[in-house]
Ligand SMILES: Nc1ncnc2c1ncn2[C@@H]1O[C@H](COP(=O)(O)OP(=O)(O)O)[C@@H](O)[C@H]1O
């Protein structure tokens with residue numbers, strides 16, 4: 001039986017092809033034999049060095065990477081961007097960027113705040129963990145980076161470049177100074193309706209850009225919506241994104257990917273052909289969480305939550321909080337219909353209804369309607385005529401969303 005540290009080391013060694021697999025296997029057998037005989041066991045690294053399977057230099061390099069990913073390696077500066085570092089040690093660098101501090105350690109790896117030493121510009125760098133590389137390969141990580149670099153939109157985190165150094169894959173992105181909607185929910189337990197609507201419109205704009213490139217995000221949730229200090233909304237984490245209308249690989253079909261609390265019914269069932277309407281569902285659930293303070297479905301296990309998304313109706317907003325507007329209730333209900341065909345056809349349609357909600361809320365509050373976010377402005381050259389409300393195009397004004405013309 002290998003210790004957790006030995007297992008991590010073994011994973012990294014395998015990934016980097018640093019040691020022949022037969023050597024690792026032989027070490028493992030030797031350790032098991034010693035343990036079974038009740039004798040003291042050396043560590044995996046001791047054994048590998050003894051056998052001459054690994055040089056001390058190669059081991060030192062690999063351990064440095066392990067420390068970096070575990071967030072334990074010294075070397076990054078502890079001061080915030082621009083401030084003088086508290087320690088005068090040479091900062092750890094990756095891809096030529098100075099790593100300042102880890103921001104988050106998630107499913108795919110660790111995200112660091114970093115700085116370009118030449119321009120002083122701040123960036124965020126996602127480093128793929130050995131575990132993630134082992135489980136999913138670097139493919140998903142590289143695809144995320146590639147998509148983010150290819151999609152340019154004010155509401156999508158901009159990718160800068162992807163690279164490999166010292167056996168670590170890293171992905172450099174624009175740094176978003178602020179916090180995620182998820183972090184804010186955990187801190188403050190909820191968003192005002194107008195604020196949630198503005199965020200929803202911005203995410204719709206990002207999703208329209210993705211749709212134009214035939215890309216489904218597949219993991220829309222508060223943690224993947226970043227809010228910067230200027231109030232800009234940036235969608236991140238295209239790690240699960242995939243092109244729709246293309247055949248899906250056998251390995252992923254039939255297995256639900258995404259985060260159970262926000263997953264669409266079709267994604268929960270492992271349907272390999274989910275399209276952009278799955279993101280619309282997850283955005284509806286995200287809006288629910290933002291204004292109610294909790295997601296619609298919870299459960300003991302991820303599987304229990306998946307099943308509720310498949311079989312249970314998302315509760316009406318006003319059944320939980322009667323003071324919320326009927327217009328927002330309508331939009332969330334429409335976005336979270338079980339059958340994709342009954343949802344908004346596109347995120348653009350949903351954005352237009354959210355704009356109506358915003359005007360109604362502003363009217364009721366007695367103020368001027370909020371301006372459309374920059375990202376929602378019509379692209380240059382597009383028809384100037386106002387779009388008919390999506391709900392109207394879908395067959396007459398719905399009961400829940402009285403349109404201005406009604
Ligand atoms: N460009 C960025 N700027 C600032 N923080 C970021 C950036 N990208 C990610 N983060 C932070 O790191 C967290 C995890 O990043 P994410 O891309 O969602 O990776 P994961 O696959 O681990 O979910 C985010 O929730 C956010 O808090």
Ligand SMILES: [Mg+2]
Pocket residue numbers: 106223224237
């Ligand atoms: Mg994420």
